[in-house]
Amino acid sequence: MTQYIIKVQTPAQKEKTAVKSEFSLSNHGLTNLNNVYWNLPTEALYEEIIFRSEGKVTFMGPITVNTGKHTARAANDKYIVKEPTTEDKIWWGEYNRPLSNEKFNALYQRLQGFLQGRDLFVQDCYGGTDPNYRLPVRIITEYAWHSLFARNMLIKPESNDELRRFIPDFTIISVPSFKALPQIDGTLSETFIALNFDRRMCIIGNSGYGGEIKKSVFTILNYLLPLEGVLSMHCSANVGADGDTALFFGLSGTGKTTLSADPKRQLVGDDEHGWSDEGVFNFEGGCYAKVINLSPTAEPQIYACTRKFGTILENVVYDPVTRLLDLDDELMTPNTRAAYPLHYIDNAVPEKRAGHPKNVIMLTCDASGVLPPIALLSPEQAMYHFISGYTSKVSGTEIDLGKEPEITFSACFGAPFMVHHPYYYAEMLKNKMLKHQTTCWLVNTGWTGGPYGIGKRMSIHHTRTLLNAALEGKLLKGEFRVDPVFGFQVPVHCEGVPDKVLNPVETWEDPNAYREKYQQLAALFIENFKKYAAGSSPEVIQAGPKKDGFLKTEK
Numbered sequence: 001m002t003q004y005i006i007k008v009q010t011p012a013q014k015e016k017t018a019v020k021s022e023f024s025l026s027n028h029g030l031t032n033l034n035n036v037y038w039n040l041p042t043e044a045l046y047e048e049i050i051f052r053s054e055g056k057v058t059f060m061g062p063i064t065v066n067t068g069k070h071t072a073r074a075a076n077d078k079y080i081v082k083e084p085t086t087e088d089k090i091w092w093g094e095y096n097r098p099l100s101n102e103k104f105n106a107l108y109q110r111l112q113g114f115l116q117g118r119d120l121f122v123q124d125c126y127g128g129t130d131p132n133y134r135l136p137v138r139i140i141t142e143y144a145w146h147s148l149f150a151r152n153m154l155i156k157p158e159s160n161d162e163l164r165r166f167i168p169d170f171t172i173i174s175v176p177s178f179k180a181l182p183q184i185d186g187t188l189s190e191t192f193i194a195l196n197f198d199r200r201m202c203i204i205g206n207s208g209y210g211g212e213i214k215k216s217v218f219t220i221l222n223y224l225l226p227l228e229g230v231l232s233m234h235c236s237a238n239v240g241a242d243g244d245t246a247l248f249f250g251l252s253g254t255g256k257t258t259l260s261a262d263p264k265r266q267l268v269g270d271d272e273h274g275w276s277d278e279g280v281f282n283f284e285g286g287c288y289a290k291v292i293n294l295s296p297t298a299e300p301q302i303y304a305c306t307r308k309f310g311t312i313l314e315n316v317v318y319d320p321v322t323r324l325l326d327l328d329d330e331l332m333t334p335n336t337r338a339a340y341p342l343h344y345i346d347n348a349v350p351e352k353r354a355g356h357p358k359n360v361i362m363l364t365c366d367a368s369g370v371l372p373p374i375a376l377l378s379p380e381q382a383m384y385h386f387i388s389g390y391t392s393k394v395s396g397t398e399i400d401l402g403k404e405p406e407i408t409f410s411a412c413f414g415a416p417f418m419v420h421h422p423y424y425y426a427e428m429l430k431n432k433m434l435k436h437q438t439t440c441w442l443v444n445t446g447w448t449g450g451p452y453g454i455g456k457r458m459s460i461h462h463t464r465t466l467l468n469a470a471l472e473g474k475l476l477k478g479e480f481r482v483d484p485v486f487g488f489q490v491p492v493h494c495e496g497v498p499d500k501v502l503n504p505v506e507t508w509e510d511p512n513a514y515r516e517k518y519q520q521l522a523a524l525f526i527e528n529f530k531k532y533a534a535g536s537s538p539e540v541i542q543a544g545p546k547k548d549g550f551l552k553t554e555k
Contacts, residue, residue: 010035010051010052011047012044012047012048016035016038016040018038019038020036020164021039021165021166021167022164023166023167025120025122025140028140028173029108029112030112030115030120030140031112032116033117033119033120034118034119035119035120037147038163039122039163040121040147041151042148042151042310045147045151046063048121049063049144049145052143052144054143054145055312057323058316058323058324058325059307059324059325061307061310061311062306062309062325062338064313064318065314066314066315066332067209067210067314068176068207069206069207069208070191070207071314071315072209072211072335073416074191074207074209074212075416076094076188077188077189077191077192077193078096078097078193078219078416079097079099079104079192079193079194079195080096080098080099081098081099081100081197081198082100083101083196083198085197086197089227089419089420090223091418091422094415095415095416095417099194101196103185104194106184106185107192107194108201110178111178111203111205114175114178119142120140120142121141121142121146121147122138122139122140122141122147123138123139123150124166124168125138125151125154125285127154127155127220127221128155128221128225128274128283129155129281129285129351132278135169135170135224136166136167136169136170137154138166138172139154139172139213140171140174141174141213142174142177142178143174143176145210146174149210149213149214152285152286152310152311152312153210153213153284153286153288154285154286155284168200170201170202170220172201172203172204172213175203175204177206178206179205179206180205180206191205191206192206193207193212193216195219197220202216210314210337210339211288211337214288215416217283218272219419222417222419223420225274226420226428230275231275231276231428231432232273232283233249233272233274233275233429234250234271234272234412234413234414234417235249235256235272235273235413236248236260236268236269236270236271236273237260237280237354238262238266238268239266239268240264240266241264243354243355244359245268245355245356245357245358246260246357246359246471247280247357247359247360248361249360249361249412249413250363250365250391250413250445251365251389251391251413253290253393254363254364254365254391255460257287257288257290258299258460259361259363259464259467261299261302262468263347265347266349267342267345267347267348268280268281268349268353269284269287270289270342271287275428275429275432279353279355280354280355280356284342284352285342286341287302287305287341288338288339289302289337290336291316292327292328292335293327293328294327301347302345305344306327306338308340310340311338311339311340311344312338312340313338314336314338315332315336315337316329317329317331356436357438359438359440359441359470359471360438360439360440362440362442363413363443363445364390364391364392364444364445365391365405365444365445365446366392366521368407368451368518369449369450369452369508369517370514370517370518371442371486371504371521372490372502373448373458373466373501373502374441374442374466374467374470374490374502375442375488375489375490376439376441376475376490376491377440378488378543379430379434380537380540381440381486381488382429382433382440383429383540383543384540386425386426387426387529387532387536388525388528388529389409389410389413389414390528391409391446392408393408404452404453407524409525411532412425412426423536439470439476441470443463443466444458445463448501449507451517455507455508462497465494465495465497466494466497469491469494469495474495478491478492479491480492481503484546485518486545486549487545487546490503518549519549523547
C-alpha cells in the first residue's frame with residue numbers, strides 16, 4: 001500500500017500503456033484503478049515481480065514464487081452461474097456447482113470496489129492455436145507473476161497492432177487477496193472460481209495458485225468448443241517422424257507431460273487439446289509440468305526448462321545464497337510446478353498442431369498395482385475406460401490430498417474441467433476414433449508388484465519402451481493374451497521389457513492376494529459405472545470388467 005501513498009514509480013510504469021487495447025477495463029466495470037500494466041513482455045514482468053517482492057530469480061534465470069495458502073487447485077470451490085442460456089447444457093454436480101446470477105453479481109460488485117485504487121496487470125491472448133476456433137481471452141491479475149504465467153501458458157497475439165485492437169470474448173480476473181464471504185455469497189469457503197457464461201467472465205479469489213487461471217481457460221473451452229463440433233480433451237499430444245499423432249489422456253500425475261516430452265517425437269502440447277475435422281491443435285502456448293523429484297536423465301527436456309530465463313517455478317525450494325534449486329524438497333508441497341513456453345522444448349512443433357491421431361493412450365496411475373503396464377482396447381472398451389476415467393490422485397494436485405494416492409474415477413480423465421455430461425464427450429471421441437481408425441491403449445503408470453506401500457512405481461524406462469513399441473506398430477504384430485477380468489488384450493512379449501512385468505501376477509509374491517485385489521478393483525469399476533449406465537449402449541456396459549473373471553477362468 002505504501003506505493004499508493006508516496007507514489008513510488010515501478011520499473012514498467014512509463015511503458016504500462018504502450019500496447020494498451022482500445023477495449024479498456026472500463027468495459028468490464030473496473031474503474032478508479034491506480035496503474036494498469038498492459039501486455040508487458042517477460043523482461044518487464046520480471047522487473048515488476050522483483051520490485052513487488054513477488055518472487056526471486058534463481059540459478060540460470062527462472063523466477064521462483066510462493067503461491068501462498070493454496071499450492072494446488074481448489075476443486076470444490078468452482079462454481080458456474082445457473083442461467084437460461086446454459087442451464088440445460090451444464091453437467092451440474094460435484095464439479096459444476098450452481099451459483100445464482102444474483103450471488104455472482106453481488107460478489108463481482110464487491111470485487112470491483114475492492115480493486116479501486118489498486119494496480120492491475122493485463123494480458124490479452126488466445127486459448128487455442130487453430131485460428132478457426134481460438135478464443136480471445138483477457139487475463140486481468142493482481143500479481144505481476146500471474147501475468148507472466150498467462151503469457152507463458154496461452155497464445156500471444158503476433159503484433160502490437162493486434163494487441164491494440166484486441167477485444168476479448170471471455171475475461172478472467174484473478175485477485176488472490178480478495179476473499180468471498182461464505183455466509184453472504186453462498187460459497188463453501190473464502191476461495192472461489194466462479195464462471196459466468198452469459199457475462200463471458202470468470203472471477204477467482206483467495207488463491208494464488210497459477211493452475212486456477214490455466215484450468216479456468218480449459219473449462220471455458222470445454223464448454224464452448226464441443227458446441228462447434230470440436231472435441232476438447234485433457235491430454236498431451238506428440239507426433240512421430242512419419243507424421244503419426246498420438247494423444248495421451250490422463251489426470252495430473254499420470255505422466256502426460258513426461259511421456260509426451262519424448263526426444264524421438266515432436267511435442268504438440270502437454271495438457272489440453274482440441275480435435276477438429278482438420279486434426280489436433282493445442283489450446284496453449286506453454287507447459288505446466290510437475291517438477292518434484294525431476295530427473296535430469298529420465299526427463300532431460302523438462303529439467304532443462306528449470307534452468308531457463310522466463311520459466312516460473314511454483315513453490316520450489318532453493319538455496320537463498322547459491323540460488324540452486326532442490327527439486328526433491330517437498331517442504332511447501334509435492335505439487336511443485338514449472339510454467340514455461342512450449343518452444344523451450346527443443347523438438348516442439350512450432351505450429352502446435354498435427355493431424356488426426358493414429359494412437360490414443362489412456363494413462364492410469366493404478367495404486368492397486370494390478371493392472372498391466374499396457375493393454376489394447378476395443379472401441380467399446382475404449383469408451384468404457386474413457387467414461388470411467390480410473391486413476392489415483394497423486395499427492396499435491398488438489399488441496400486436502402495426503403501423501404497416499406487416492407483411488408478415484410474421473411470421467412473423461414478430467415471430470416473437474418468437463419462442463420457437459422461425459423456422454424457428450426464420449427460420443428464425440430468414439431465417432432472420431434472410428435472415422436480415423438485410431439488404435440487405443442490403456443497404460444498403467446502406477447504401481448507393480450503390489451499396491452502402494454508394498455509394490456513399487458512402474459519403471460518409466462519400461463513405460464517408454466512399451467509406448468515406443470505401440471506407437472511404432474510393433475506391439476500390434478506380437479502375441480496377446482486376454483485379461484480374465486477386464487477382457488482387454490495384453491501383450492505377451494516386448495523387447496526390452498521382462499515378460500513378467502507384462503503379467504502383473506508374476507510380480508506379486510502372493511498370487512492369491514493379487515487376484516483378490518484385482519477383483520476388488522473390478523467391483524469398484526462396476527459400481528462407479530452404474531451412474532452412467534442409463535443411456536449407455538449394452539455393448540459399452542458389457543465392455544467393463546467381470547467381478548468373477550478369475551473364477552470363470554479357473555472353471
